[in-house]
Amino acid sequence: MGAWRCSTEAREPQAGAWREVCETKRPDVNTLGQDVDPLAVETIPQLVSERVRLTPSAPFGLERTETGWHEISWSEFGGEVERVAAGLAALGIEPGDCVAVIGWTRPEWCVADIAIQWAGGVCVGVYPTLTADQTAFILDDAGCKVAIVEDAEQLAKVRGAGTVEHTVVWGALPPSERAALAWSALAGPPIADRSRPESPAVILYTSGTTGRPKGAVLTHRHLIELLRGGASAGDIRFGDITMAFLPMAHAAEHVLSFYSRIRFGSVGAFARSVETVIDDAREVRPTYFGAVPRIFEKIHQRIELGLEQAPAYRRLLARACFAVGRACAQAQREGDAAPLWARILHPMADRLVLSRIREIFGGRVRYF
Template identity: 35%
Template sequence: MTSEAAVASEAAAPNQEELTLVEALLAQVRGRADMPSMYTRAGDRWVAITWGQFGAGARRLAAFLIGEGIKAGDHVAIWANNRAEWHTADAAILMVRGCPVPVYQTLSADQAQYVLNHSESRVVFVENEALLARVLEQRDQLRHLRRVVVMEGVENPSPDGFVVPWQQALSAGDEHLERHSPEIDERIAQTEMDDVVTLIYTSGTTGPPKAVMLTHRNIAASADGLADLVEVGPNDRVISYLPLAHIAERMVSEFRSYRYGNPTWFLDGLPNLGARLREVRPTHFFGVPRVWEKMAAQVNKQIDASPAPQRSLARWAIRTGRKVSDRRESGETIPAGLERRHRLADRLVLSKLRALLGFDDVRILASGAAPIDPEVLRFFRSIGLEICEVYGQSENTGVTTLNRPGRSRIGTVGEVFPGNEVRIAEDGEILVRGGVVFPGYLHNREATEATLVDGWLMTGDVGEFDNDGYLRITDRKKDLIITAGGKNISPGNIEGGLSTHQLVGHAVAIGDKRPYMTALLTLDPDEAPAVASQRGWPTELEKLAKHPALHEELQRHIDAVNAKLSHVEQVKRFTVLPKDFSPDEELTPTLKVKRKVVAEKYADQIQELYSKPQD
């Protein structure tokens, strides 16, 4: 292993003329006016919005914002699910040289109030009446907000004009468009690469969220680095489905389309993801680990439900694919007989599984935002799909390293991203420097100075490089568990193993300042009732969580996980919680566990795990 600095082998030179994001967008509007920029779902069909229509709508909203007194550098918030109006509002804000403030859909009224006040947002675009109600609940506390624009469900403005329907905002823009057009053009021309292009509020797992400022230059560095690694262009197909308040989705489905001209399809609800993937057949797709785990479980579930002959054939094909992928992973030669069997397995089964998932024309699949179980990656490899694990954070536009298609290495987060430098500090912390690194946090000089030291981003993650330059994350510095005996333990390794059981929704390892390790487990709300029904157990999660047969099953699984762990890492006791974690409470919007929230909310259950002498 090495702790020396690593630099990406590819040059960091941009692939195109240096353009601000709004200039790149307008180049697509001019050059691809009649080509589709977005697709939205209307009933049982997709409806296209052309680049010309997109640009015209954004310009109308830009005139409205100027009419509202929005000045260059002002903050305007967007609180909505992924939809065409989200992109339109975002583009309008950029056209007036404003700064978009994306708000996670799952935030409570109090949490949203913090974001709107901290950012000093003067206008907020909200999706519907439900989100409008959360804003109105906090209206007296929103010191800077002067207008709310509602995308759907509101036809008339409020008597005081505080609430404005989307269509009225567009109409107001029409009325003022001729007068404000010169100023819109002037603001676009004055936009600089070092202007802040968006705020990204961190998940706030350890306190109030911090507002990451990202610039046009940061976005360009990230987009150009991706183009160095994989083919990108106007014929790509991308589905927008993860929160646009997260930098990963923003880069994958919005910003890259402005740079390269490809259309974006907006998902009409997460339950429809499988069907829409088969319809769109994306060329690029990014998922958080939970998405990949659910997909793998669904494939296995369908195979198990097949008639015996088809089930046996499918399992043979996947075993054959696994043998091939394992040999490739270890660098071994594939025997001719195995190669022939693999071609047959691919023709009969594996190619059909890829088509079933909608990935029969994909060029890159990526996973990020949290660690993924290596066995999930190996399952997908066995059916011919290489998922490339990516590592980054909001503070460096989401990319520090990534596994490149065709040479990814399971168990690592890949090689250094083009244009980046990465080094390992003496205490093991990963440091990164490059064009993707943010200039700082809004209104938080102290946090900025603690995070950016001599141009290096202090990631807070601990890792090491292997001899080939692949980075391996070993833990979060702040997540390390130090037991009462002084042993440092990585909870990620334990939790990853515990979460592999189909009944387990989430696993949280407990043991900081404690004599031994324990775990909190939740049940998967989709899989657990189905399995319980087959076995004659209670199907209600609250009753199932107490069922002795379930505890015996989970204990066997924990015993198997413990066999792969050191003695101090082994889980001595566990408890099953009566309901799964949710993004409104114990999870961040990207499904990371809020450890502090869990520790406080389930303090009694944790204490009970240590209240009796160890067996």
């Protein structure tokens, strides 16, 4: 694991335990009003710098290892961004150059994204599920000079890209690998933030399932305006926890989730994989849970399958409780009072069924 991660002893994943420990040792974690004002910054790296200044010791993210959940602070995150940015500049990255990032959603992906922009470059996210041909097409189409990849599998995919001059691997390098550079070896003289409001920050490519991938260019000004427009979206609060598991090559995770976490100071718990996200959620107990519809469809299918195998009276009870929950939730969304019958029955429905559904996600989710 990277040396930049929090060096404190790993904590076992006891429900919510890490949070109580963190809050007792950090005066800034419980401070109100610690969201970054998007009106005060003009680029994404500036947003990060302001977040680090406001709450340096607050958690940027949580990562599951063999010994438990490790915490990474905003200060550690910011320091790693500057190190990687300096390393990219030493490799020859100039303002306007494109750098590809290929891998699953990890802290290193987030560091690479901001470091590329800090160096003045443009981050090009590539889905790790794409074929070598699709990957090479995107890298050549964007003109990527550097590719930052997770492992040997992704490294092999960039071999066919003609524009790539350097490759960096944040995971384990094969012993025989000589051409690629290790993540920890990125180094260079410190550089000032080169990002500019009018400059491209990110190129988001389509998945390419229905044809050649197409890229959409987003400038720093676009992204900051998006954050300004979503200042109260979802009532995200400082210190909230969300699961980080959707592909960073997609706008939902890259822009809406990651950049919002920077803006509000919420915490990304990096799931080990899409398959383990529910198990991971039970351990870190997120307070909000964002996902694409397919994730919720799978969870709904699991619940329905369990009900089909349950006795008839339990199925009837569950569906009655679901009806109560839906009535209350709909009224809450519309800003109205729930029907009297739903208000009367909700405490019992919650105790018998609804609270158990919430426990699937750790028991603390305020909204999805």
